[in-house]
Amino acid sequence: MSPVIVFDLYGVIARDQTPAAKAEIERLAGVSADGVSGERFWEAYWACRPDYDAGQDSVAYWKTVETRLGTQLPDIPAVLEADLASWTEVDDAMVALVGELADQGRTLGLLSNIITDLVPRFEARHHAWLGRFDALTYSCRIGVAKPDPRAYEICAERLGVAPADIVFFDDKPSFVEGARAVGMTAEVFTSPDQVRAFLAQRA
Template identity: 65%
Template sequence: MPEAIVFDLYGVIATHQPQEAKRAIERLAGIEPGDAAGAARFWDAYWALRPAYDAGQPAAEYWRAVAGRLGVSFADPAALARADLESWTAVDEEMVALVTELAERGHRLGLLSNIVADLVPVMEERHGHWLRRFAALTYSCRIGVAKPDPRAYEICARRLGVAPSDVLFFDDNEVNVQAARAVGMSAEVFTSPGQVRRVLAACGR
């Protein structure tokens, strides 16, 4: 039976970028509406360079790297960075309610998220009422490594005061789930709040 339940943030409790927010980012990046090829190149560069940003790279360096890969110069990189942060702030209220319920039932909860440094204070200001329910918040930007690096899982477990084998982990990314299992965690690919409830019931939790 797991001693701690750990959740990924994005794609589990917080939502991925909505389409309208992505279109706004594309406009700030100088991509013309309807330029599907240009948008695809932008997002390829955005994601290819994201691991260093998640692990603590300053925002200005990240956006310079994206521009460099694309061979362009962004007109207002600060506005681009702000729009990007805003695109990552929405949450699934059903999952927030589940986190609150689990905490009130006495479960030891942890969060393990690949997240950029500038986004942490934004999320904690807007969502501190439920983020405070976690016994440990493990952010990639503050530990210098990002999932699926095995060190991220080990640090998370250590901060919770348990062995990796005592953790049940939920993430929407199969690669991250497999990495968690490789360090000894029980791990599931997240699909819904109902799935979490079913898995916990099967564990006697």
């Protein structure tokens, strides 16, 4: 039986934030203008992210960032909007690979750490290729985020298979290790060609 293939979203199919998008977030957040360095801002942004990925309300998340920074953001709604907009671009080569694998009859899953407010925006823009997946598992909707073992287990349950039946690709080594810990075959993603070559070896 061909293994079920599960992809991470960001850093694999969807693109990470561009420098221009990050600069706009910094501008709206008042970085430097209020004495907060860009380095401190992004440290707080990512340190507070796990609860956000697991379903925390957006405003509550940004309030937590404020607390960590020890300052007030000038316009949380504007920062939130810029942040959401920064996570909507995709890698067309990977989207093509998803279609290619689906056309081969492969069972596909998506396991993403993603925030609640971003899901409808992302799905509205990319519903065509997202529809090629057999199961979409979003951290914000299951209440746990990678590398929590339950995130991988829930993904497998939704696909109707055991973790051992899954090949998982993620760009973050810690998330790959989390997948391996529950029994998945997992690889650090580098490119569409890497995925094709790896799957061809297992054919």
